[in-house]
Amino acid sequence: MKILIYIDNRKNILKKADLELAYYGHLIGEKHGGDVVAMVIGSGENAGELGKYGAKEVLNIPYDGDFDVSVFSNMIAQVAEQTGADLIVLPHNSSGKPLIGWLAAKMNLSSVAGVINIPDYDDGKLEFKKGVFSSKAFAYVKTLTDKAVVSLMPNSFSPEEVGSSVDVNTVEVDGGTPKVKVAGIEKVEGKVPLPEADIIVSGGRGMKGPENWGVLEELAEVLGAATACSRPVSDVNWRPHTEHVGQTGIVVRPNLYVALGISGAIQHLAGVNNSKTIVVINKDPEAPFFKAADYGIVADLFEVVPKLTEALKKYKAGKG
Amino acid sequence: MNLLVCISKTPDTTARISFKDDFTKFDESGIQFIMNPFDEFYSLVRAVELKEQFGGTVTILNVGPASNDIIIRKALAIGADKAVRINAEPTSAMFVAKQISEFVKDKNFDIIFFGKETIDYNGGEVMGMVAEMLDLPYVHLASHLDVEGTTGKLDRDIEGGVEKVEVEMPFVVSASKGMAEQRIPNMRGIMMAKRKPLEVVEPVEANDLVEIVKYELPKEKSGVKLVDPENVEELVRLLHEEAKVI
Numbered sequence: 001m002k003i004l005i006y007i008d009n010r011k012n013i014l015k016k017a018d019l020e021l022a023y024y025g026h027l028i029g030e031k032h033g034g035d036v037v038a039m040v041i042g043s044g045e046n047a048g049e050l051g052k053y054g055a056k057e058v059l060n061i062p063y064d065g066d067f068d069v070s071v072f073s074n075m076i077a078q079v080a081e082q083t084g085a086d087l088i089v090l091p092h093n094s095s096g097k098p099l100i101g102w103l104a105a106k107m108n109l110s111s112v113a114g115v116i117n118i119p120d121y122d123d124g125k126l127e128f129k130k131g132v133f134s135s136k137a138f139a140y141v142k143t144l145t146d147k148a149v150v151s152l153m154p155n156s157f158s159p160e161e162v163g164s165s166v167d168v169n170t171v172e173v174d175g176g177t178p179k180v181k182v183a184g185i186e187k188v189e190g191k192v193p194l195p196e197a198d199i200i201v202s203g204g205r206g207m208k209g210p211e212n213w214g215v216l217e218e219l220a221e222v223l224g225a226a227t228a229c230s231r232p233v234s235d236v237n238w239r240p241h242t243e244h245v246g247q248t249g250i251v252v253r254p255n256l257y258v259a260l261g262i263s264g265a266i267q268h269l270a271g272v273n274n275s276k277t278i279v280v281i282n283k284d285p286e287a288p289f290f291k292a293a294d295y296g297i298v299a300d301l302f303e304v305v306p307k308l309t310e311a312l313k314k315y316k317a318g319k320g
Numbered sequence: 321m322n323l324l325v326c327i328s329k330t331p332d333t334t335a336r337i338s339f340k341d342d343f344t345k346f347d348e349s350g351i352q353f354i355m356n357p358f359d360e361f362y363s364l365v366r367a368v369e370l371k372e373q374f375g376g377t378v379t380i381l382n383v384g385p386a387s388n389d390i391i392i393r394k395a396l397a398i399g400a401d402k403a404v405r406i407n408a409e410p411t412s413a414m415f416v417a418k419q420i421s422e423f424v425k426d427k428n429f430d431i432i433f434f435g436k437e438t439i440d441y442n443g444g445e446v447m448g449m450v451a452e453m454l455d456l457p458y459v460h461l462a463s464h465l466d467v468e469g470t471t472g473k474l475d476r477d478i479e480g481g482v483e484k485v486e487v488e489m490p491f492v493v494s495a496s497k498g499m500a501e502q503r504i505p506n507m508r509g510i511m512m513a514k515r516k517p518l519e520v521v522e523p524v525e526a527n528d529l530v531e532i533v534k535y536e537l538p539k540e541k542s543g544v545k546l547v548d549p550e551n552v553e554e555l556v557r558l559l560h561e562e563a564k565v566i
Contacts (some may be wrong), residue, residue, distance in 0.1 A: 067483070069448065069458045085493050094478040097436075098460030098494075101448025105417060110529040113443045127533065134439050136337040138536040179457035179491075183473075184484040193479035199565070223566065234497075241463070241497045242477060247333050247439055248357045249497060256565040267333045273538060277563040279555070280544070290544045295558055299549035308552045315556045315566075 001121070004085035005055070006076055008095050010042030010064065015280030017091050017196050019053045019159035024152055025089055026162055033084075041072065044168045051166030053159050058187075059083075059171045066182035067095055071175035073102045076078025076171040081105065085147070087126065092151035093195060103149045110143030110209035116156045116253075134247040135272040154252050155194045194245065197226035199256045202272075204230040204247055205266045206261015206282060206301060210238040214262055216304050222312045228252070230262045231317040260301045264289025281305065321376035321467070324429040326420055326447075327395055328356040328410070329388050330440045339535045346535065354546045355391040358435025360398070361502040362495035366465055367433050368399035369500060374467065377401045380431075381418045383410045391519065396513035397505035403516070408523035413441075417449030418526035425455060428491040431472065436461055436496045444494065451492040459485055464499035 003025040006019045025036035035056040040047040044060025051058065061075055072090040076099065080088055088103065090096030092114045097186040104111035110126075116138075117129035125143050128150060194200065201220040207213065213227075220227050227243060234244035245252055257275035259281060262268060269292050272278065280293040283300050290296045297304055332352040340347040354360075357423060367378045380395045380403035382388050390427070392403045406419045437444035451458035463482070464475035467489075476483040477496050505513070547555045551561070559566045 021346075049406075069451070071451070095477070097444050098448050098458060100444075101413065101417070102452040102458065103448075104414065104445060104529070105452035108328055110530070111413065111443075111445055112530060113445055122362070129536075130442070132441055132535070133331065133337045134442060137538070139341070139441075139525055139532045140534040140536070142531045142533050144527075144531060178545070179487065180459060181485050181486045185478070185481055186461065186484065187481040189351075199527035208374035217420075244497060248361070256559065256563070265334075266336070270333075277559070277565045278541075279559070290546075292541055293544040294541065294563065295555060296546050297542045297549050297552070297555065298546060302554070303554060304549045308555065311552045311556045315560070 001029065001032055001086045003028055003036045003087045003089060004083055005036060005038050005089045006096070006099070007038055007040045007050070008042060008067070009040045009047060012045055014046055014049055015153050015196070016159065017093065018050070020154065021089055021091060021152060022050045022053035022055045022156055023159040023162070027118050027157065028087070031118055037083050037085065039076065039169075041075060044170060047168045048165040051163050051283055052161045054162050055111070055166060058166055058168045060168050061171055061173055062116050066178065068123070068178035068180050069098045069102050070179050073099055073106055074175040075173050076103060077106055078131055079171065082171070087147070088149040090151040091147065092153045096151040100149055102149070104190050107147070107149070108145065110145045112141045112143070112146040112148070112150045112151045115150045116153045129250065131274060135251055135274050136270050144169050153253065155198070155255070179315070190227040193242070194226050194228055194250050196253055197252070197254050198256045199223045199258070200228050200245070200252060201225045201260065202228035202230065202262060203233060203239070203260045204262030205232050207233070207238070208216035211226045212302070217303060219258070219309045219312070221307055222309050222316065223258070225258070229276035230268050259289055260305060262289055263287045264292060321370060321375050321430050321433045322428055323371060323376060323378045323431050324381055324424065325359070325364045325367045325378060325395070325400060325433040325470050326381045327359040327364065327391065328382070329353050330438050331389050331540040332358065333439065339538070343506065343535045344533070353391065355394055356435050356438045358437060358439070358495060359395070360395070361461060362443045362497060362499040363433035363435050363493070364395055364398055365500035365503050366398065366495060367431070368503070368531045370467060371399070374497050374512070379404065381420060381423060382406070383408055385409060389563045393513045394505060396516045396518075398503050399475045399509065401516060403518045405518065405520050407520050411530035412530055413443050413445040414529045415447060415526045417446045417453060419523050420446070421453035422524045423521070424450070428490075432456070433493045434492070436494045447492050447494045457491040459487055459491065460494045461496045463492050463496045465493060465499055485506055
């Protein structure tokens with residue numbers, strides 16, 4: 001099986017999610033026999049590093065333009081043809097999400113968005129697992145064509161080094177003219193994107209107001225965590241809508257999810273219950289979130305969270 | 321402006337999900353169905369707002385059985401002018417995309433709206449397929465949409481920020497949270513919706529390229545370990561030694 005992974009490296013920084021794609025491809029190849037080819041759009045400078053995480057071959061497509069679904073799909077489709085790829089793996093993020101449908105239609109491929117497992121492989125058909133009903137359940141989805149495109153949910157696998165750097169070969173492909181013009185980018189500096197975050201600290205109505213977020217942010221800082229919130233908090237504009245985690249916001253699966261003053265309505269749980277470990281701090285012992293939690297503290301968050309932050313600082317200092 | 325809003329039917333956000341026939345089928349019994357929130361709150365409302373601002377028509381398109389008419393009527397009550405239902409079970413993204421592109425190809429829609437994903441199968445694939453089949457520009461995950469002349473000006477959610485994009489009509493857009501605010505239909509809207517046209521058309525032939533073979537429910541948590549608020553060091557220890565997450 002030839003596995004083609006797509007990496008957007010226009011900023012010349014390989015992110016954890018990129019290494020995860022290479023490692024995921026490696027795991028599929030290891031199980032079913034096959035090699036990983038990484039196609040890297042943008043800079044090829046550091047792309048050889050992907051070899052360490054499982055890529056056998058790295059192809060660089062030099063490109064310094066903006067993201068455009070049709071241009072990127074055309075480039076991926078051409079490389080997939082040239083390399084004879086059986087499986088195209090995209091990241092399930094703001095670039096992979098629009099690409100998957102376009103590529104499936106363009107190349108008449110089976111497509112599965114948001115996969116989380118190493119697929120079974122039987123009779124040339126792959127069977128992937130993905131979250132459905134916003135993580136209230138899982139579905140096993142079988143591909144019906146010989147070739148497929150999937151997007152991998154971030155944080156599904158921890159990338160490990162399994163090889164060494166490889167040479168980068170440059171490939172010229174023409175994606176055509178962009179259909180969409182990017183007029184500018186507004187960055188929220190220094191923030192870890194929620195779907196990629198290892199640790200998330202999230203606040204609910206129990207935070208009582210936007211002026212109290214300092215206590216949450218201090219905890220997030222010592223944990224190196226991204227910050228998030230529940231729907232009611234974003235609906236009343238205490239926090240931006242981009243932080244809303246849950247069924248109608250963003251679905252996340254970090255290693256650690258710390259919920260402060262969130263009762264745990266089913267719509268919120270749907271967005272977070274695939275987190276590996278959940279800590280709930282709430283003064284109401286009846287809060288439904290405790291049933292979905294691994295660890296809990298029943299207490300006033302404004303008293304206990306600063307203590308927890310201090311204890312973590314001591315722990316980190318002791319470790320460092 | 322000639323606007324099309326594609327809507328899906330999903331279980332209510334509070335629905336408890338269960339399966340039947342040895343976990344091969346979603347058990348719909350006792351489930352309340354709603355319009356997919358991303359379609360309703362954001363894309364439909366924004367389309368209605370644009371119509372109110374610039375004039376024009378909002379058409380609703382749904383692929384589904386007759387039982388979907390209830391959510392289609394709700395979309396009309398919120399402010400759409402007319403609706404078309406393609407009379408088929410929406411068995412896969414590719415099947416639905418083929419139905420939508422077949423319907424759209426000889427109409428002159430300026431903007432084709434979708435919600436960013438449905439809250440049941442969480443794919444978000446249909447709109448990319450439709451854009452490809454119709455060879456239209458496509459902006460996914462848009463949290464803001466304005467129109468100036470024939471140009472759409474959108475904000476697109478990207479990791480850690482927002483991309484400002486411009487695109488000429490006609491185009492395909494998928495809405496994420498922020499594009500508009502939920503609207504509750506009023507009594508007048510509900511009454512008017514009953515008289516608005518809802519056309520039913522038969523599907524074209526199209527294949528599914530994937531098949532769901534089995535479902536699974538998440539494993540129950542083994543039970544929460546409560547930590548004494550006077551001993552937060554214990555939580556730090558558990559996170560390090562037991563959960564191994566710090």
